[in-house]
Amino acid sequence: MLIAALRKELFLQWRTRGQFIAVFVFGAAALLLFSFAIGPNAVALRTFSAGFLWLGLLLSSTLTLAESFHAEMENRAMEGLLLLPSDPRALYYAKAIANWIQLAILGVALVPVMVVLYDAGTTELPKLLLVILLGTAGLSAPGTLYAAMTAQLKAKQTLLPLLLFPLIVPALLASVKATSYVILGDPMNQAGSWLTLLAAFDLIYWALCGMLYERVIED
Amino acid sequence: MRMAANDNVAVCMKGVTIEVQGLARRYGARWALADVTFTVPPASVLMVAGHNGAGKSTLFRVLATAIRPDRGTVKVGGFDLVHQRQDVRKLTALLSHQSYLYESLTARENLDVVADHLGISRAGVAAALEQVGLASRAGDPVATFSAGMRKRLSFARVLLQEPGVVLLDEPYGALDPPGFDLIDSVIGELKRRGATILMATHQLERSAKLADRALVLEQGRVVWEGPAEAIPC
Numbered sequence: 026m027l028i029a030a031l032r033k034e035l036f037l038q039w040r041t042r043g044q045f046i047a048v049f050v051f052g053a054a055a056l057l058l059f060s061f062a063i064g065p066n067a068v069a070l071r072t073f074s075a076g077f078l079w080l081g082l083l084l085s086s087t088l089t090l091a092e093s094f095h096a097e098m099e100n101r102a103m104e105g106l107l108l109l110p111s112d113p114r115a116l117y118y119a120k121a122i123a124n125w126i127q128l129a130i131l132g133v134a135l136v137p138v139m140v141v142l143y144d145a146g147t148t149e150l151p152k153l154l155l156v157i158l159l160g161t162a163g164l165s166a167p168g169t170l171y172a173a174m175t176a177q178l179k180a181k182q183t184l185l186p187l188l189l190f191p192l193i194v195p196a197l198l199a200s201v202k203a204t205s206y207v208i209l210g211d212p213m214n215q216a217g218s219w220l221t222l223l224a225a226f227d228l229i230y231w232a233l234c235g236m237l238y239e240r241v242i243e244d
Numbered sequence: 245m246r247m248a249a250n251d252n253v254a255v256c257m258k259g260v261t262i263e264v265q266g267l268a269r270r271y272g273a274r275w276a277l278a279d280v281t282f283t284v285p286p287a288s289v290l291m292v293a294g295h296n297g298a299g300k301s302t303l304f305r306v307l308a309t310a311i312r313p314d315r316g317t318v319k320v321g322g323f324d325l326v327h328q329r330q331d332v333r334k335l336t337a338l339l340s341h342q343s344y345l346y347e348s349l350t351a352r353e354n355l356d357v358v359a360d361h362l363g364i365s366r367a368g369v370a371a372a373l374e375q376v377g378l379a380s381r382a383g384d385p386v387a388t389f390s391a392g393m394r395k396r397l398s399f400a401r402v403l404l405q406e407p408g409v410v411l412l413d414e415p416y417g418a419l420d421p422p423g424f425d426l427i428d429s430v431i432g433e434l435k436r437r438g439a440t441i442l443m444a445t446h447q448l449e450r451s452a453k454l455a456d457r458a459l460v461l462e463q464g465r466v467v468w469e470g471p472a473e474a475i476p477c
Binding site for chain 2: 026029030032033036037040041096099100101102104105106107108109110111244
């Protein structure tokens with residue numbers, strides 16, 4: 026069931042891939058605007074680059090997450106799948122994994138933009154990739170649940186970030202810290218503890234949101 | 245019938261009884277259904293009539309487990325609608341006002357998604373499309389379909405599920421005259437296979453020829469029940 030649902034999610038994403046390009050341009054534009062706020066201060070830009078990357082990713086993620094339920098709500102397609110019947114948890118994990126993949130690709134795609142705008146390069150690419158994978162997993166799990174909750178509401182564009190942003194502060198903080206250590210150097214080897222916190226956050230929220238999803242989408 | 249997978253299939257093959265007792269459902273302060281009671285014998289067709297807003301769609305959505313009842317009990321094939329939701333869902337298929345289709349996918353891909361989620365072979369997809377007259381448009385996105393074609397594709401979706409209970413909410417809506425004939429023939433075929441069919445419609449004369457019994461809803465209450473051919477027009 027999970028494989029079937031995931032195949033459908035990835036197929037839908039592929040069919041609406043133009044949306045991904047729009048979200049990437051939005052994220053890149055956000056990074057550009059952040060650099061204007063700092064001004065021509067190379068040291069400050071590099072120091073805050075990790076924070077800007079994750080803020081850009083966070084703002085873009087609300088578009089991705091909300092869009093992932095657009096097709097489900099258009100003709101109540103999600104209800105149609107539930108009535109087949111489908112396991113709500115399988116539907117949730119398929120959607121969350123598909124969103125995770127999309128956000129991780131978006132995160133990786135924004136790294137070169139960050140390097141160019143903030144001169145924030147690093148040679149520790151595998152470690153940076155690990156942070157992006159764990160960080161975007163932390164955005165995707167609760168983000169998918171809240172996107173499902175708000176998908177049928179008129180004020181979904183406002184409510185989704187209002188609900189999501191406070192919840193993911195620990196994941197955002199850990200992601201920014203870990204990314205900073207990867208970019209600026211980590212002489213005291215502190216990135217590991219932030220990655221552990223991030224992994225724990227992911228574990229808890231992936232389990233919790235999977236359990237709560239049925240209550241959210243069923244009448 | 246979905247014969248391969250589980251014990252419920254045996255129930256499908258024998259036909260499924262629907263027992264509704266004191267069913268009520270409200271939206272806010274307004275009762276959309278109030279104290280609705282009826283029984284549908286296995287392998288029979290029940291026509292549900294009533295004006296707009298009488299509660300027909302709400303009744304069908306409750307029976308399909310899309311929404312929960314506020315009061316009353318419903319048994320579908322012996323399964324309780326509230327506590328054995330997934331078992332009821334295995335037996336039923338709903339043709340709703342909503343198409344349940346993905347706009348960006350083609351007709352074939354939409355049915356492939358259903359087949360994959362049901363865990364059945366995709367081999368039946370082509371036959372279902374053929375049956376509703378959409379074989380030549382199988383590769384076209386649903387977004388390019390007219391309302392009538394969407395209705396036909398939704399019907400193919402129902403056929404693919406091979407249900408024991410078929411809930412048809414306005415099956416003739418948006419269809420052209422050949423579409424009417426198509427629906428009639430498919431309903432007849434489903435009945436011959438032993439499916440229990442509930443059909444909400446405004447096409448009373450046409451549906452009365454297919455149905456065994458009928459009931460009329462008014463403001464959420466059953467105001468008439470009897471043989472289909474005797475339904476008050």
